[in-house]
Structures are given as C-alpha cells and as structure tokens.
Amino acid sequence: MxxxxxxxxxxxxxxxxxxxxxxxxxxxxxxxxxxxxxxxxxxxxxxxxxxxxxxxxxxxxxxxxxxxxxxxxxxxxxxxxxxxEIPNHYKFKKIKHIVLVASGKGGVGKSTTAVNLALALKAQGASVGLLDADIYGPSIPSLLGLVGEQPTAKDDKLLNPMEKYGLKTMSIGYLVPAENATVWRGPMASQALNQLLNETDWGEIDYLVVDMPPGTGDIQLTMTQKLPASGAVIVTTPQDLALADAQKGIAMFSQVNLPIIGLIENMSYFNCTHCGGKNHLFGQDGGNQLAARHGVPLLAEIPLDICIREESERGENIIEKAMPIADHYTYCAQLVSSMLFLQSLETQGVEIIVSDD
Structure with missing residues (x-):
C-alpha cells in the first residue's frame, strides 16, 4: 500500500x-x-x-x-x-510527464521507437503528444504519413498541433519543405526548438514524448537543462559502436541529473522465417550488459522486423493494427508509465509501504 x-x-x-x-x-x-x-x-x-x-x-x-x-x-x-487516470502533477504547462527518447548516434531507430512508444501509450489509455526535436533531420512527418501537411495557427502566438492516430504532434518538418536543408548553427536551432515546444497549443496531455536528435550536443543540453523532463529513454543497437555512443548519452543525462527510465535495444535479433531461431546479427546481450552496468532497466529487446520498416514508410500505425511486433512497444510503454508513476510518488515524498493484507 x-x-x-x-x-x-x-x-x-x-x-x-x-x-x-x-x-x-x-x-x-x-x-x-x-x-x-x-x-x-x-x-x-x-x-x-x-x-x-x-x-x-x-x-x-x-x-x-x-x-x-x-x-x-x-x-x-x-x-x-x-x-x-494519470494524476494531475503537471511538469510543464498542462503536460504531466515529458519523456525524452534519445540515442548516442543516428541510425539506431530512435525516431521509429519514439513514434511507436507514443502510439503504444495512447493505445493504453493515455493522452499523448509527440515533439520532433530533431531540427536537422525531422522524421516524425514521414513516420506518421504527414509529409507536406502544415499546422494551422490558433492565434498570433500559438500553433495547433498536427493530429494523427490520436497523437498531438509538432515538428520543424511541418514548417520547412522536406527537400530543404536546415542550415542553422546550434543556438538558432535551439531557439527554433524552444518555439516549437512553447508556441504549440498542446492542451492537457498525460505524456509528451520528445524525439531527441542523436548525440550529446547543444540542442540536447538545452532540452535537458531547460525542460522539466520526467526522464530519458536511451535507444541503442547491440553493436559495440552504438553501445559506446549510448554510454555517452547516459553520461550526459547523469551529469544534468535527469533520471534514466531505461534502455531499449533495437534491432536486437532477427527471427529466422525458416527455422524460427534467433539470429543476433549485430551482437548479443550488449544492451543488457550496458543496462546492468548503469543500474537501469532494459525495457525492451525489439527484433529486426520488416513490418516495422514497411509500415513506418507508409506512415501506418502498427500498434493499432495489432501486429505481433507491436507487443514489444506495448510492454515497453506500460513499463515506462508504471515507472514514472512510482517516480512521481517518490518526488512528492509519498511513503511507499508494501502491505501484507
């Protein structure tokens, strides 16, 4: 109790x-x-x-x-x-929890993971927003099938978020043509990100999932220092190179005292369609060992699955379609949500007592 x-x-x-x-x-x-x-x-x-x-x-x-x-x-x-019914302990405006989805390097499936984590939280009964913080390489419009769409203005100060599958989303990709490169220095990019966050009418939502840019640069530091995030989820693959960069991401969040909710090992293995065996194409147990070394949970081991690529490229919702691969994201979302609730109790100083009744 x-x-x-x-x-x-x-x-x-x-x-x-x-x-x-x-x-x-x-x-x-x-x-x-x-x-x-x-x-x-x-x-x-x-x-x-x-x-x-x-x-x-x-x-x-x-x-x-x-x-x-x-x-x-x-x-x-x-x-x-x-x-x-998520308790009303707002972190920012009327947002109850902000979850940063980060990676030490690009190409590990961070954006795909962020989208499916957000969709899974929505399917589990929460109201969810999704912010694309990758100013230089926004992926959210493509992953949600919203390329070419533009948000409307609520008034002179606020934009209405784009909505898809019940998610409220915002991305620089809605405002800049996909074929144009965003050639901005760090401070300018950070300012643009602050505007996307602060000048979007998010309304009241339970979780804002933030798809962070890869690495540990200026934008990442700006987000972690200025945004009252509840915690970060680190995405990696089992490769030694990816794990080394994920290690740097964990170190960065530790330096700014942001809790690490857990680690997700993406492309963890491939299920052979002929024999049913697991093929560890990019290495084995790397994510588990990294999580153990830092005392954080391994939230999910998501296999390499063609359905993820095909459905993502079409902007489809694999959670809504109840594909087998969706179970990994669903369980991960439940773990994240449960852990954030327990964390909020500790933050509020609520004494946690286990009852034998």
Missing part, C-alpha cells in the same frame, strides 16, 4: 477478498501490487464478479492477465474493466 485511505470497507468479506487478491498481484508492471484506492468497484452476483480498476498509469491491456489471475484464484467468472 502507498499509505492512502482505501475506498472500501475492508471488513466486508467480499471486498476484503478481492482487495487482498489484487494487493498480492505482482508483475514488472505492478511491482507493489494493485492498490486498494485503485479499486472502484467489486460486486459479486452469484458466481460472477464485476470489478472496476482505475490505474494511475497506462497499462489497460494488462486486463486479460489480471482477469485470468482473479478468475483462477476465485474459481469464479470475473468481468474486469480497467480505466486510466
């Missing part, structure tokens, strides 16, 4: 039973169980339970696992509904 008052009367045998079972449920997404204050309804009619849970982080597709667990423990039918 987190020390909050329960919404239920624990002396009621029916309520006490369901609370105890949900409190004892454990997984990587629920390391401390499902708390009493998240349980909004627990009714039993005959041998059927109706249970409603409102989570403070985005993990709605955990529904089937939790429902199966309850049905097995109760030996009854369970109708479980899960809602999402």
């Amino acid at each position: 987190f020390g909050f008052k329960s919404l239920f009367n624990k002396e009621d045998p029916v309520e006490k039973q369901i609370i105890a079972l949900l409190n004892s449920y454990r997984s990587a997404i629920f390391p401390l169980g499902i708390q009493s204050e998240w349980i909004k309804q627990a009714n039993k009619v005959g041998k059927c339970w109706d249970v409603l849970v409102t989570l403070p982080f985005a993990a709605q597709s955990q529904h089937s696992l939790i429902q199966s667990y309850l049905a097995e423990q109760l030996n009854d039918t369970v109708n479980l509904a899960i809602q999402t």
